[in-house]
Amino acid sequence: MLPKKLILLFCAAIALVFFASCSTPTPTSTAPSPTPQAKVVDAIEPLTVALAILNPTEGNQVTGSVKFQQIENKITISANLQGLQPNSVHAWHIHEFGDVSSLDGTAMGGHYNPEGMLHGLPNNPERHAGDLGNLKADSRGEVMKKITVDNVTINDTKNPILGRGMIIHAEADDGGQPTGNAGDRIAQGVIGLPKA
Ligand SMILES: [Cu+2]
Ligand SMILES: [Zn+2]
Secondary structure (H helix, E strand, C coil): CCCHHHHHHHHHHHHHHHHHHHHCCCCCCCCCCCCCCCCCCCCCCCCCEEEEEEEECCCCCCEEEEEEEEECCEEEEEEEEECCCCCCEEEEEEECCCCCCCCCCHHHCCECCCCCCCCCCCCCCCCCCCEEEEEECCCCCCEEEEEEECCCECCCCCCECCCCEEEEECCCCCCCCCCCCCCCEEEEEEEECCCC
């Protein structure tokens, strides 16, 4: 038979362990947790496609999309728009910011111009990188137009356009300074990554 004193001591020890384990959060592991390893990718993974879905600014009805397809150093830009006045002509530009937070499109900033050029039409080597010239609507107020340029890339080092803004204007671009006298911004969209 164990002495009473020893039994009491044993019970006290058990109680102590029990309370200690209840009150102290138990670490899940005593070993230091491994540092999560970031996936290593190239600084620039070149993309070949981008898409801007255009929505009308306040008081306008123009909708559509602009697709960008890059093959080596050339980008084909395809506009597909609806809701314009029949046979009307409209400037289209890439603007600095892909920011649709203003109802009139002004949060998109000025023409995308990383090279510090003057404004111009696409046949002029002196032009903003974002100067795409004009679109002409057909008799139903629709546009299907493709142009190919070599002064921008989707996300490469030369004038990358991903994340910037696509704007359709109320008037034609006459090539004049500083921005072609193209009037209000009637549709806007962010140049982003398409799902497919
Ligand atoms: Cu513009
Ligand atoms: Zn311009």
